[in-house]
Every structure is written in structure tokens, then in C-alpha cells.
Amino acid sequence: MATRLRPLNIVRRTLANPIVTKELRSRMRGNRGVVILSVYLTALTMVILFLYATFIGSGDIGFSVADRQSFGKAVFAVTFGLQLFLIAILTPAMTAGSIAGERERQTYDLLRTTTLSARSMVLGKLGTAVAFVGLLILATLPLQSVVFFIGGVSPVELLLSVLILLVTALMFSAFGVLLSCLTKRVISATILSYTVIMFIIVILPIMLLIGVASGTGTIFSGVNTPPDVVLTILLFAFWGIVATNPAAASVASEIILIDQQSYWWTTLDLPSGATIGLPSPWLIYVPFAILLSAILITIATSLVRRKER
Amino acid sequence: MSIIEIDNLVKRYKGLTAVDHLSLSVPAGAIYGFVGPNGAGKTSTMRILTTLMEATSGDARIAGYSVTKNPRDVRRAIGYMPDFFGVYNDMTVWEYLDFFSACYDIDANERAVINRDLLELVDLPHKRDAMVDSLSRGMKQRLALARTLAHDPQVLILDEPASGLDPRARVEIRELLVELARMGKTIFFSTHILADVAEICSDIGIVEAGKLVTSGGVADMQRALVPTRQYQLRLLEADFAAAQTTVGQQTHVAAVQRATDDQGELTSTLLIDFTGDDAAASALLIALVQAGLPILEFSETAHDMEDLFMRATRGIVN
Ligand SMILES: Nc1ncnc2c1ncn2[C@@H]1O[C@H](COP(=O)(O)OP(=O)(O)OP(=O)(O)O)[C@@H](O)[C@H]1O
Numbered sequence: 001m002a003t004r005l006r007p008l009n010i011v012r013r014t015l016a017n018p019i020v021t022k023e024l025r026s027r028m029r030g031n032r033g034v035v036i037l038s039v040y041l042t043a044l045t046m047v048i049l050f051l052y053a054t055f056i057g058s059g060d061i062g063f064s065v066a067d068r069q070s071f072g073k074a075v076f077a078v079t080f081g082l083q084l085f086l087i088a089i090l091t092p093a094m095t096a097g098s099i100a101g102e103r104e105r106q107t108y109d110l111l112r113t114t115t116l117s118a119r120s121m122v123l124g125k126l127g128t129a130v131a132f133v134g135l136l137i138l139a140t141l142p143l144q145s146v147v148f149f150i151g152g153v154s155p156v157e158l159l160l161s162v163l164i165l166l167v168t169a170l171m172f173s174a175f176g177v178l179l180s181c182l183t184k185r186v187i188s189a190t191i192l193s194y195t196v197i198m199f200i201i202v203i204l205p206i207m208l209l210i211g212v213a214s215g216t217g218t219i220f221s222g223v224n225t226p227p228d229v230v231l232t233i234l235l236f237a238f239w240g241i242v243a244t245n246p247a248a249a250s251v252a253s254e255i256i257l258i259d260q261q262s263y264w265w266t267t268l269d270l271p272s273g274a275t276i277g278l279p280s281p282w283l284i285y286v287p288f289a290i291l292l293s294a295i296l297i298t299i300a301t302s303l304v305r306r307k308e309r
Numbered sequence: 310m311s312i313i314e315i316d317n318l319v320k321r322y323k324g325l326t327a328v329d330h331l332s333l334s335v336p337a338g339a340i341y342g343f344v345g346p347n348g349a350g351k352t353s354t355m356r357i358l359t360t361l362m363e364a365t366s367g368d369a370r371i372a373g374y375s376v377t378k379n380p381r382d383v384r385r386a387i388g389y390m391p392d393f394f395g396v397y398n399d400m401t402v403w404e405y406l407d408f409f410s411a412c413y414d415i416d417a418n419e420r421a422v423i424n425r426d427l428l429e430l431v432d433l434p435h436k437r438d439a440m441v442d443s444l445s446r447g448m449k450q451r452l453a454l455a456r457t458l459a460h461d462p463q464v465l466i467l468d469e470p471a472s473g474l475d476p477r478a479r480v481e482i483r484e485l486l487v488e489l490a491r492m493g494k495t496i497f498f499s500t501h502i503l504a505d506v507a508e509i510c511s512d513i514g515i516v517e518a519g520k521l522v523t524s525g526g527v528a529d530m531q532r533a534l535v536p537t538r539q540y541q542l543r544l545l546e547a548d549f550a551a552a553q554t555t556v557g558q559q560t561h562v563a564a565v566q567r568a569t570d571d572q573g574e575l576t577s578t579l580l581i582d583f584t585g586d587d588a589a590a591s592a593l594l595i596a597l598v599q600a601g602l603p604i605l606e607f608s609e610t611a612h613d614m615e616d617l618f619m620r621a622t623r624g625i626v627n
């Protein structure tokens with residue numbers, strides 16, 4: 001009996017967190033949430049229609065199965081990119097003010113002299129931000145499932161993309177909350193959060209692309225090929241970076257799916273003829289993002305708990 | 310029995326000692342005025358008491374709990390009102406109180422009752438649905454006071470509760486504090502408005518440069534600090550320097566000085582620190598009349614707290 005009630009208990013306790021109540025109240029005041037949601041869904045619909053028009057318009061494409069599949073993929077990819085962009089834009093805006101905002105309004109000390117725990121404060125702030133962004137992501141699912149009629153995208157593929165987006169929202173929000181603990185002003189927390197996130201989703205992937213372009217050229221040229229051990233280590237390191245980056249991990253996972261029809265792993269042939277197996281990056285990325293978020297949140301909590309010196 | 314016990318508390322900021330081996334105790338049920346000039350270390354002391362700030366050394370106990378070892382228990386025992394008012398600009402008075410009482414883990418039904426009573430107590434029921442930032446300063450201060458009471462704490466720590474208020478609002482806050490003391494709360498508040506201290510405090514502690522200059526019951530302190538009586542001698546236009554010398558030569562006169570007005574201009578009044586009794590005072594007046602001083606007025610100054618304070622801190626300020 002008691003165990004059956006536990007999930008309900010968690011919901012009750014979450015809603016009993018005064019921070020959650022307060023954040024929800026101010027976030028939803030004047031239908032702000034509904035407005036953002038409507039604008040977002042409308043924009044996404046327009047983009048899909050625009051893609052459709054472009055495909056039809058580029059006359060030499062007939063609507064064969066293959067064409068429809070590549071159109072489906074295109075819609076899927078563009079939507080995913082937009083969602084990632086949305087997360088990158090929204091999460092700092094929603095989390096940078098979490099602690100620094102309380103400092104600016106001089107309510108931070110008031111909160112810290114109540115018996116509200118540092119953990120409740122941090123989790124309440126993080127939870128409402130993730131819940132809101134998560135809601136936006138999930139709300140696009142009906143729209144996205146249109147691709148099933150077009151073809152080219154499987155339900156598993158779509159669900160995996162949502163999973164990646166959700167853990168990314170969690171990780172970015174955790175960055176935002178931590179940076180908000182570390183700064184005095186909301187504006188600095190905001191700028192720092194956007195910097196970190198832009199580095200993660202734009203700069204790092206571009207560096208990876210450049211790395212791949214120049215790396216494969218030299219390594220696989222046949223001249224001075226390093227021994228397998230070195231190559232394997234290099235490859236693992238590269239894979240590690242790819243698999244801990246939301247953009248790179250998603251793209252790489254999708255490529256593996258297209259090339260090898262596998263959600264789970266890929267193989268790579270070294271110049272020596274040896275073959276090594278690698279897990280699909282999302283398999284590493286999802287637990288990595290959750291773990292990193294947990295670490296960031298733990299640090300944030302201990303910062304809130306710490307007395308001023 | 311002391312409900313607040315501060316023991317050798319030290320707070321050092323880079324190179325500056327804000328609280329310097331401060332020890333004091335506040336009896337349960339007291340209204341304790343923590344008095345000192347700007348920068349004396351009042352806020353620093355209070356931030357340590359409220360577990361917001363770490364002390365450099367020393368400790369303090371509130372309701373038996375150490376602020377360094379049991380901060381959570383201390384928080385349950387205290388209500389804190391800082392010297393600023395924290396507002397969420399998108400909250401009503403009711404939501405504001407409800408939010409903070411929820412932070413003390415009071416359940417929703419109880420909160421509704423408690424907060425209604427609190428609004429009643431601070432005379433704000435008519436502002437229940439007003440936005441917090443639309444309140445006047447005095448109302449905000451009363452709301453802040455209500456906020457500190459949600460979890461029925463034993464001790465209230467109030468940093469300059471009357472600062473920035475007009476005289477009427479100040480009186481209202483003062484009356485509220487007296488009311489709260491009647492309800493059994495111990496009130497530890499800082500101020501440099503000495504009228505507050507004189508009228509409502511049972512105990513005071515005077516701090517200066519982080520050190521406790523003196524502390525104790527207000528009545529005891531008045532006796533201890535004012536061994537001399539002060540007389541005002543108002544003269545018709547006269548040679549004040551000569552008059553001052555004449556007065557200074559009389560018996561029981563400890564000191565004479567020329568009084569100044571608010572602008573610092575010299576007035577025609579001499580202030581006499583006098584150590585004698587009433588008979589001696591009468592004799593002094595006769596002697597001065599016989600010495601030919603053109604006396605308009607001779608009266609004893611009622612000692613106010615301002616005066617007490619100036620005397621207590623004189624040595625250190627100068
Ligand atoms: N965070 C800080 N860093 C450095 N110095 C500080 C800090 N807070 C206070 N001080 C200094 O410590 C001294 C004591 O300050 P405090 O605020 O405790 O005094 P106070 O008695 O509350 O003064 P006031 O009556 O002006 O409120 C002051 O000289 C102040 O400049």
C-alpha cells in the first residue's frame with residue numbers, strides 16, 4: 001500500500017515545495033505560458049509548411065517513396081534543430097535568475113533564514129524550468145508525429161530525439177542554476193549561461209567538424225599511419241567528445257542509424273584492417289547529461305547552503 | 310534565563326574588525342535595544358545570529374541552539390527582519406505571506422488561518438490582495454514583521470525596524486513590538502533612534518566599533534551612567550566667558566559648557582554638570598545670583614537616552 005502511494009507522494013511533495021508553487025504562479029500569470037506555447041507551435045508549423053513548399057517547388061523531385069523518406073528526415077532534422085535552439089534560448093532565460101534574482105530582490109536572505117532546505121530551493125528552481133521547457137518539447141510531439149505519415153522516421157527515432165532533448169534541457173538548466181548561484185547579478189548569470197551553451201552547441205561541434213575533416217585526411221592517407229593503439233586511443237577520445245555533446249551526439253547517432261541501421265552501435269575499420277566497435281553516442285550522452293546535471297545541482301546546493309564569509 | 314547568549318563573537322572582514330570579542334546575553338521576554346552608531350557592527354552581529362554569516366570566531370546560542378552547530382534549529386526559533394525589504398514585484402500581500410509561511414513547512418490549511426491572524430495583527434487585512442510593491446513603507450515594514458511571525462518563533466531579530474519611517478509609522482511599529490513582547494516573544498532589535506530605546510526597551514546594549522560598551526536593564530543603566538545631574542542656566546546677554554568661569558568655581562560643579570543649538574551656533578545657555586543634591590543646587594543658585602549673573606532660567610535637564618548614549622560612547626568616539 002505504502003509503496004503504491006509513493007509516486008503520488010513525490011508529486012504531492014513537489015507541489016508542496018513553495019518555490020515550485022511560486023515559480024509556477026509567476027510563470028503562468030497572465031497566460032504567459034500559453035502564449036509562449038502557442039507562438040512556438042505556430043512557428044514550428046510554419047517551418048514545416050515552408051519545408052514542404054520548398055520540396056514541392058524544387059520541381060525535379062517526384063514523390064517516390066525515397067523522396068518522401070528524405071523529406072520526412074528533413075522535417076525531423078529541422079524540427080530537432082529548432083527544439084535544440086529553443087532549449088538553448090529558453091533555459092538560460094529561465095534559470096539564470098533563479099538564485100541571482102533572489103539576491104537582486106533581496107529575498108535571498110529571507111529565504112535562507114527560513115527552514116526551507118537548500119536542496120528544495122535549488123530543485124524547485126531547476127524543476128520548474130525543466131518542467132516548462134519539457135512541456136514545450138512534449139507539446140510538439142503530435143505535430144512531429146506527422147512525419148510518420150510521410151515516412152523516413154521511426155517512432156523509436158523520434159522518442160530517442162525527445163529523450164536527448166529532455167536531458168539536454170536538464171543539463172542546460174543545471175548550468176543556469178549553478179551559474180546563478182555563482183554570480184551576484186542576473187545579467188552576469190545570463191551572459192555566462194549563454195556563453196557556456198553556445199560553446200557546447202555551436203563552437204564545439206564546429207571544432208569537431210574541422211577536426212574530423214583534417215584528421216581523417218592525414219590519418220587515413222596511408223602515409224605515416226600511426227599504430228592501431230594510438231589510433232584507437234585517438235578515436236576513443238574523439239568519440240568521448242562527440243558523445244558528450246548534444247548536437248554532435250545526435251548527428252553522429254543519426255548517421256550511424258542511416259549507414260548501419262543500428263540504434264546501438266557502429267564499427268569502424270582501421271587502415272591496418274582491424275575493426276573496432278563503438279556505442280552509438282546517444283547511449284553515452286544520455287547518462288552523461290544526467291550525471292553532469294546531478295553534479296552541477298549538488299554543487300549549486302552546497303553553494304546555497306554555505307554561509308556567507 | 311537568557312534566550313540569546315553571545316559569547317566572544319568576532320567578525321573580521323578583510324583587515325577590518327566589525328565585531329570585536331562581543332559577549333552579551335538577552336533575558337527571555339526582553340525587548341532588547343541593540344544600540345550603536347553607523348558601522349558599529351550591529352548588522353554583522355545580527356547576520357551571524359541569523360545563521361546567514363559565519364563568525365570569524367566565537368559562538369552564539371539562541372534558545373539553547375548554537376548558531377554554528379545547529380543553524381536549522383536556530384532558524385526555527387527566530388524570525389528575522391533585515392534592514393531592507395525583499396519584495397517579489399509580482400506578488401500580492403496574501404501570496405507573499407503564504408509563500409514565506411510555506412517555506413516553514415506549515416501546511417496550507419494552517420497557513421490560511423495563521424496568515425489571516427497575522428494580517429489582523431499588523432492591521433493590513435484591507436491590503437490582502439494588493440500588490441506588495443504598491444504598499445507604503447510603513448505598511449511594508451508591518452508586512453515584513455508579519456512575515457517573521459508565521460512560524461511562531463520565540464525570538465525576533467529585527468535590524469532597524471523603525472528606520473526610514475515617519476513618526477506615526479514609527480509609533481505603530483513600536484506599539485507592535487510591545488504587543489509582541491506581551492505575547493511572550495523576545496525582541497532583539499538594532500537602532501540608532503534613541504527614543505525607541507527609551508520608550509519600549511527593558512534592556513539595552515550599546516556597541517561601538519564592534520565592542521560592547523555597556524549593557525543591562527534600562528533603569529539600572531540610567532542610574533549607573535548618570536552620576537551627575539545637569540542644570541541649564543540661561544542668561545541675559547552677558548560676558549559668557551566670565552560667567553562660565555564664575556560658575557566653574559562653585560562647589561559641586563564638575564563641568565560647565567556653553568550649549569549650542571541645532572546649527573551649532575552658541576546659545577545663551579550654560580550647561581552645568583552638577584554632583585550635589587537639591588540643597589546644594591539651591592545654594593548654587595543663590596551663589597550665582599549673588600555673583601551678579603543676569604539669570605533668566607535655572608532648571609534641571611531631564612536625562613534622555615540621547616544623552617546617555619553620548620556619554621556612554623564619548624570616550625571611544627573621540
Ligand atoms: N560584507 C562586508 N565586507 C566588508 N566590510 C563590511 C561588510 N559588511 C560590513 N562591513 C563593515 O563592517 C563594519 C560594521 O558594519 P555593520 O553593517 O555591521 O554595522 P552597523 O552597526 O549595522 O551599521 P549601520 O548602523 O550603518 O547599519 C562597517 O565598517 C562596514 O563597513
Ligand SMILES: [Mg+2]
Nearest residue numbers: 351352392468
Ligand atoms: Mg546595520
